[in-house]
Amino acid sequence: MGIHGCATRLWGCAGHALIGQTCCQGTEILVTSRDRERIAAFTARTDFFERALPIDPVYLDQDDDPNWLVWAFDTDGTRHVLKREPNGDCGFLGHLGCTLPLDVRPLICRLHPYEYTEDGVTGVSSQCPDEVVPPGSTIVEVLGMVPDEAERWRDQIYAELRADHLERGGKP
């Protein structure tokens, strides 16, 4: 997540970090095999992810998006996620925000705070507090996000998840 601000006050993720836990803290970040390849190529590391069952059951609540559960999770209920520090922070979270360039970040991170299903972007999450958005603006404007780019990343994450599913021997 980026750092966004103005001369007198910090907005967006930086502002959020000042008042509470951000989405880079305490969140289970799913990574596709292509996410893992991109991050490994950038960091020259392969120790940044693990296979894990969801700790938070919210990740299993995908009634409106049935292929997500089938494609993102293996038959034993696990999926690949980024490792976290003992305090819950993402391993790539630095003092100034994410240490990965945008085009290397997990697709999940690039898409946040958009909400989406396999069929398209459905809205914007309400997880970002109002206090981090300047009056008359929206969180996607503060973050400099472009809807067309979000749709492209959404297409990409489902294509990568489906490819992982097929590679595991799943049904087309």
Ligand code: SF4
């Ligand atoms: S990879 Fe970057 S954007 Fe994603 S959770 Fe970690 S620190 Fe945040």
